Structure formats: C-alpha cells, structure tokens
Amino acid sequence: MKKIIFLLLLVNHAIFSQQIETFNFPKDTYRSVKNRFSINPTPNYQVYNEYYFEINLEDFFFNKNKPIKDVSYYYNNDKAKMYFVEFTVDGKIQKIENFYDHKKITFNYSNKIITRQAYAIGTNIADKLSSTDSIFYDYNNNIIKKSLTNYDQKQNIIERHIEDYQYIDKNKLVKKYQYDIRENATFISGSLSLYEYSDNEITEKIYNLGVKNHTIQELKKDSTIFNSNHQKKVYHLNEKGEISKIDISFSNKIENSITIKYDDFNRMKSVNSAQYKVTDTYAFEFDVKNNIVELSKEGVILNYKYDENNNVISEIIKSDSNNDKDSDVLEYDYEYDMNDNWITITIIRNGSTHSKRTRKINYY
Numbered sequence: 279m280k281k282i283i284f285l286l287l288l289v290n291h292a293i294f295s296q297q298i299e300t301f302n303f304p305k306d307t308y309r310s311v312k313n314r315f316s317i318n319p320t321p322n323y324q325v326y327n328e329y330y331f332e333i334n335l336e337d338f339f340f341n342k343n344k345p346i347k348d349v350s351y352y353y354n355n356d357k358a359k360m361y362f363v364e365f366t367v368d369g370k371i372q373k374i375e376n377f378y379d380h381k382k383i384t385f386n387y388s389n390k391i392i393t394r395q396a397y398a399i400g401t402n403i404a405d406k407l408s409s410t411d412s413i414f415y416d417y418n419n420n421i422i423k424k425s426l427t428n429y430d431q432k433q434n435i436i437e438r439h440i441e442d443y444q445y446i447d448k449n450k451l452v453k454k455y456q457y458d459i460r461e462n463a464t465f466i467s468g469s470l471s472l473y474e475y476s477d478n479e480i481t482e483k484i485y486n487l488g489v490k491n492h493t494i495q496e497l498k499k500d501s502t503i504f505n506s507n508h509q510k511k512v513y514h515l516n517e518k519g520e521i522s523k524i525d526i527s528f529s530n531k532i533e534n535s536i537t538i539k540y541d542d543f544n545r546m547k548s549v550n551s552a553q554y555k556v557t558d559t560y561a562f563e564f565d566v567k568n569n570i571v572e573l574s575k576e577g578v579i580l581n582y583k584y585d586e587n588n589n590v591i592s593e594i595i596k597s598d599s600n601n602d603k604d605s606d607v608l609e610y611d612y613e614y615d616m617n618d619n620w621i622t623i624t625i626i627r628n629g630s631t632h633s634k635r636t637r638k639i640n641y642y
Contacts, residue, residue, distance in 0.1 A: 298332070298351065298361055298374070299635070300339050301610065301623060302590055304562075304570035304582055311560055312546055315521050315538060317473070317480060317513065318451050319421040319443060321392070321413055333385075333392065335369040341587070343617040345369065345642040352636040367642050375399070381408075390415040407433055418448045436461050450475060457487070480513040520544065543568075587618050608632075615639060 300306055313320055321333060332338070340346060346369070351361040362375040366387075374383040380400060386393040393412045397405040407429055414423040424441040437460050444453040450473075457468025467487060474481045485508045507529055514523040518540075526534040534553040541547045541564070551558040563572040569588055573580045583592035593608040606628065613622035619639055625632045 298338055298363065301635075302339055303593070304573045304580070304590070305339065307560075307573060307575075308546070308562060308570060311549060315524070315536075315549075317482075317521075318449065319424065319441070319454075321421065332371055332374070334371060335365065337371075338363075341618045342369070343619075346619075347640045347642050349640075350638040352638075354634045354636075356636055356638070390417070406431065416445070418445070420445050420449055420451075434461070478515045480515070482511040482513070484509040484511070516540075518544065585612065587612075587614065587620075589620060617641065 309322075313322065322337065335342060335346060345367050346365050347367075348362065348364040350359060351363075352358055353360050360376075360378050362373075362377075363371060364373040366372055370387060371385050373385065374381075376382070380398060382397040382399045382405060384395050384397075386395075391412060391414050393410065395407060396409045398408050399405050409426060409428045411426040412424070413421055414425075416422045420443065422443050422445075426439045427435055428437045430436045437458065439458050440455070442453075442455040443451060446452050452473050454471040454473075455468065456471075457466050459466055469487065470485045472483045472485075474483075510527045512525045512527075513521050514525070516522040520538075520540055522538055522540075524534075524536040524538075525532050526536070534551060536549065536551045538549050539547045543564075545564060545568075546560075546562060548562070549560040558576065559574070561572075561574040562570050565571050565584070567584070567588060569582070569584045571582050571584075573582070577597060579596055581592075581594040581596075582590050585591045589610070589612055591610050591612070593610075594605060595608070596605040609626040611624040611626065612620045615621050617639075619637070621637050621639065623635045625634065
C-alpha cells in the first residue's frame with residue numbers, strides 16, 4: 279500500500295518541475311526518462327535535468343488544428359484561476375502566469391537564443407526578478423550553452439549555473455563544462471566531460487574540479503586543475519545506433535549498469551538500472567496510436583485507456599501482486615471545443631467526483 283500512496287502523490291501530473299498540468303502522466307514520464315539517455319543536450323531540461331523548460335504548444339499536448347493565442351486554467355470553477363499561458367502565432371510560449379505559486383515567466387526568442395525570466399508576483403508588490411535562464415544554439419542547431427542565474431529578494435545575483443558544449447563533425451559532442459558560481463564563495467564547483475567515439479561505443483570521462491580555487495578565466499583557458507580520479511560512462515550502441523546499455527564506473531569499478539530495450543518502432547520498452555544491488559525499473563507498453571497503455575515502476579503498475587483525441591480517460595494504479603485492495607482508479611471525463619482541445623476535465627476517483635479543471639482557450 280505504501281507504493282500506491284507514493285504514486286498517488288506523483289499523479290497530480292505537475293511533475294518534473296513542470297509548470298502546467300498536462301493530464302498525461304505516462305507521456306510526461308516517458309519523455310523525462312528518455313531525456314536521461316540523450317548524450318547531446320536537449321532544450322527542455324535545465325540544470326542537471328531538474329527544471330523543465332516549456333517552449334511551445336507541443337509541450338502541453340495541444341491539438342494544432344488552429345493557432346492558440348492564450349489559455350487560462352481554472353480549478354473547480356471559473357473563479358479559481360491557476361495559470362495563464364500566452365503563445366505567439368507560430369506556437370511559441372510568450373508568457374506563463376502561475377497564480378498558485380505566485381510566479382510569472384516571460385520568454386524571448388532572438389537569433390539562436392531562447393531566454394526565460396521568472397518573476398515573483400504579488401497583489402501589493404512590484405514583480406521581482408527571481409531567475410533568468412537561457413539556451414544558446416550554433417548554426418547547426420546544436421545547443422552550445424545553457425545558463426541559469428538566480429537572484430535574491432533585493433535583485434542581487436546569488437548563484438549562476440553554466441553549461442558549455444563543444445562539438446566536432448557538426449553534431450558530435452566532445453566536451454562539456456558544468457560549473458556553479460556562488461556569490462561570496464571563493465571557488466567554482468563543477469566538472470568537465472570528455473567524449474570519445476568508436477563504432478559501437480561512446481565513452482564519457484567526467485573530471486571534477488580539483489581543490490584549487492578557480493576563476494572563470496582559468497576555466498575558459500582550460501588551465502583548470504581537475505581531480506585525477508574520474509567517473510566514466512560507457513554508452514553501448516545497438517545496430518541502429520541507439521543506446522542499449524550504460525556502464526557507470528569510478529576508479530575502474532562499475533557502480534551502476536543501465537540496460538535499455540526498444541520495440542520494433544524504436545520506442546523505449548524497458549529501462550533497468552542496477553546500482554549497489556538495488557534495481558530500478560521502468561517499463562512501457564504502447565497501443566497502435568503510440569499511446570502508453572501500461573507503465574510500470576518499482577513494482578507499481580499503471581494501466582491507461584484513451585479517448586479518440588488520445589487523452590487519458592482511465593488510470594488504474596495497482597501493485598504487481600494484483601491485490602485488489604492496493605488498486606486505485608482515476609477516471610477523466612472531458613468536454614471539448616470545436617478544435618478538439620479539452621475545455622473541461624472532471625476527475626473521478628474510485629467512482630466519486632474528486633475535482634474539476636477548466637480551460638478557456640482563445641485562438642488567433
């Protein structure tokens with residue numbers, strides 16, 4: 279029963295530091311797990327994969343029958359406003375207002391740079407900048423830099439996190455710097471990753487910064503002293519070039535081994551991680567429409583059914599022992615607009631109405 283309770287805490291669908299509820303927990307989970315096994319950086323995750331970076335309509339699983347101008351989200355009725363999202367005509371996010379957490383996020387798109395600024399908002403105070411994060415691209419559309427800057431209540435910089443990437447042959451990542459700069463600290467914490475390529479393997483060697491205090495100038499000149507002991511990740515590739523296994527070692531001893539299996543359509547079917555004799559497993563099953571109909575994680579199985587618009591209408595959570603007492607059923611009843619985007623969800627738990635969500639969507 280403990281695992282079921284834990285899963286229910288997650289099944290609020292606002293996971294992975296994502297701002298807006300999507301009500302598609304299996305798809306959110308799949309793309310988060312898949313992102314962990316991408317060698318080249320992806321735009322949707324910032325800072326050690328902790329902060330989700332929405333960019334466009336596709337991140338919210340909207341139907342693209344007609345360009346969306348803005349969306350307002352409400353809890354239970356049209357008076358308790360939770361979120362407001364504004365889009366450009368080509369589907370990029372311009373602004374997110376999160377009234378639940380008292381945050382506002384604005385987006386700026388310039389040549390090869392995406393910048394997102396987060397503000398603390400309140401009824402009686404001016405908006406205060408709390409963070410700025412950016413993604414920088416080269417002309418091959420590779421991400422060459424990510425940065426996150428956090429501010430205190432007086433708008434002073436308190437911390438910066440930076441990731442720099444270097445490539446060869448247009449898109450082969452060969453070097454990655456990750457480092458943190460904290461105000462009033464005399465040192466920089468971070469690491470350097472070096473990548474080596476062969477026919478069926480990619481090796482990543484990760485060196486942490488040494489005990490010497492470093493400046494940004496030293497880091498940029500590659501004169502930084504790193505610890506001689508390094509972590510190593512060996513990515514084994516299958517005949518299709520997909521990562522099928524990752525061996526993670528330190529001091530030439532394998533500490534973690536991750537095995538990834540795919541189906542005939544190149545979708546991840548299972549992920550098994552074994553670290554210190556503890557096994558962590560994900561498994562996915564798909565229907566003919568590419569919807570995930572079963573998701574399992576650490577002995578808990580979640581089964582899903584979908585409507586004709588590929589939205590989840592049933593979610594059954596149970597332990598792998600098939601004990602009916604450990605089952606929990608969530609159902610979703612939708613109302614749609616003329617463009618097949620839902621405008622109302624009624625959430626039913628174990629046969630009783632639990633809550634309701636409403637969206638007001640304006641189109642261009």
